[in-house]
Amino acid sequence: MSAVIQDAAQTPGQPLVSLRNLNKFYGEFAAVDNISLDIKDGEFLTFLGSSGSGKSTTLSMLAGFETPSSGEILVSGQSLVNVPPHKRDIGMVFQRYSLFPHLSVRDNIAFPLAIRKLASAEREKRVDAMLKLVQLEQFAHRRPSQLSGGQQQRVAIARALVYEPRILLMDEPLGALDKKLREDLQDELRQLHRRLGITIVYVTHDQEEAMRLSQRIAIFSHGKIVGLGSGFDLYQNPPNAFVASFLGNSNFLKLKAQGNAAASFEGQSLSIRLTGGLRSEQDVLLMVRPEKALALSVEQAAGQPLAAGWNEVSAIVGEVLFLGESQTCSVKTLGGTSMTVKALSAAGMPLKAGDPVRVRWATADACVYTEWAESDLNKAAGAH
Numbered sequence: 001m002s003a004v005i006q007d008a009a010q011t012p013g014q015p016l017v018s019l020r021n022l023n024k025f026y027g028e029f030a031a032v033d034n035i036s037l038d039i040k041d042g043e044f045l046t047f048l049g050s051s052g053s054g055k056s057t058t059l060s061m062l063a064g065f066e067t068p069s070s071g072e073i074l075v076s077g078q079s080l081v082n083v084p085p086h087k088r089d090i091g092m093v094f095q096r097y098s099l100f101p102h103l104s105v106r107d108n109i110a111f112p113l114a115i116r117k118l119a120s121a122e123r124e125k126r127v128d129a130m131l132k133l134v135q136l137e138q139f140a141h142r143r144p145s146q147l148s149g150g151q152q153q154r155v156a157i158a159r160a161l162v163y164e165p166r167i168l169l170m171d172e173p174l175g176a177l178d179k180k181l182r183e184d185l186q187d188e189l190r191q192l193h194r195r196l197g198i199t200i201v202y203v204t205h206d207q208e209e210a211m212r213l214s215q216r217i218a219i220f221s222h223g224k225i226v227g228l229g230s231g232f233d234l235y236q237n238p239p240n241a242f243v244a245s246f247l248g249n250s251n252f253l254k255l256k257a258q259g260n261a262a263a264s265f266e267g268q269s270l271s272i273r274l275t276g277g278l279r280s281e282q283d284v285l286l287m288v289r290p291e292k293a294l295a296l297s298v299e300q301a302a303g304q305p306l307a308a309g310w311n312e313v314s315a316i317v318g319e320v321l322f323l324g325e326s327q328t329c330s331v332k333t334l335g336g337t338s339m340t341v342k343a344l345s346a347a348g349m350p351l352k353a354g355d356p357v358r359v360r361w362a363t364a365d366a367c368v369y370t371e372w373a374e375s376d377l378n379k380a381a382g383a384h
């Protein structure tokens with residue numbers, strides 16, 4: 001294992017993998033549509049998107065199971081396109097563990113080394129190191145059917161890592177496991193990545209999983225990457241309305257620009273983040289996260305003058321939901337726009353259906369978009 005162990009504190013550096021104008025057509029249909037992406041050495045990058053958005057096809061091209069219709073895949077600057085899968089120095093873990101049922105855990109893990117004809121002493125040494133790494137030493141002699149789903153997946157991970165690939169590809173590896181086990185394995189996987197310093201490309205449609213695991217997330221929609229960055233940046237400052245809608249919850253307000261820092265909404269003027277190039281009366285979409293908005297009763301609002309840099313709209317409460325740690329309040333503005341406000345339960349939200357409220361948010365917390373499609377505002381969008 002020593003060859004791939006690196007200083008855990010080392011920051012991921014240069015691109016290890018570069019996808020260049022990658023396309024995959026099935027007939028006329030573009031499953032992967034002109035994707036270009038640099039994956040850094042040592043990084044944990046996740047492809048996140050709804051079903052059919054092109055994540056697995058992209059991963060399969062990287063693994064060598066699918067051939068690109070056009071474009072390049074480079075690893076350390078060398079083209080991989082004509083390199084067969086077993087010569088790519090890439091490990092792969094799938095949702096279905098695909099372990100050999102008739103082989104013990106030890107022999108399953110040793111299998112890639114046996115087919116590479118490694119000397120038996122070296123083979124034993126590496127398998128022992130792997131068993132230790134995934135904490136399955138005491139299960140070495142069991143068959144896969146005698147293990148839990150989580151344990152089986154750890155065997156699959158060990159088997160993928162045993163020949164020390166530079167890159168590990170994982171396609172929904174925890175998809176078949178229940179929530180608690182998934183979370184435990186997510187923590188294990190994050191620690192494993194830190195310890196090994198290996199480059200991991202991970203596919204999931206679960207945004208919380210992507211957030212928990214990854215240093216960067218590539219958001220897929222219709223075969224394209226429509227957002228790329230840390231979970232924090234993508235959530236706080238989504239590059240477009242689709243990403244805003246896909247990741248977390250959003251309130252979208254439709255406005256007409258009035259200069260570069262103000263816009264009208266249902267007949268009242270609101271301040272917006274300074275946005276260059278806006279034309280007067282241009283359609284503008286404002287996005288406010290529910291937890292960045294406040295819902296104040298009329299009395300509360302009267303006692304707290306609106307601070308500079310904040311906006312306020314009047315609305316009527318539709319529903320207040322208690323969710324344990326947090327509460328949500330759905331409201332409708334006087335012009336009929338639906339909004340949701342979320343607050344920690346501890347902060348209290350003494351409102352009920354039918355109450356008039358004042359919804360407030362800081363101008364700096366609201367993203368401004370000038371281009372969007374109605375379908376972007378719908379969470380389910382993104383699949384083909």
Ligand SMILES: Nc1ncnc2c1ncn2[C@@H]1O[C@H](COP(=O)(O)OP(=O)(O)OP(=O)(O)O)[C@@H](O)[C@H]1O
Pocket residue numbers: 026031049050051052053054055056057058205220384
């Ligand atoms: N062999 C194939 N022939 C025709 N179409 C295909 C083939 N493989 C994939 N597709 C289509 O390409 C699109 C992208 O599929 P892909 O499996 O990459 O999506 P995905 O984002 O990984 O989805 P999921 O999360 O459901 O696995 C889908 O519309 C799928 O139906």
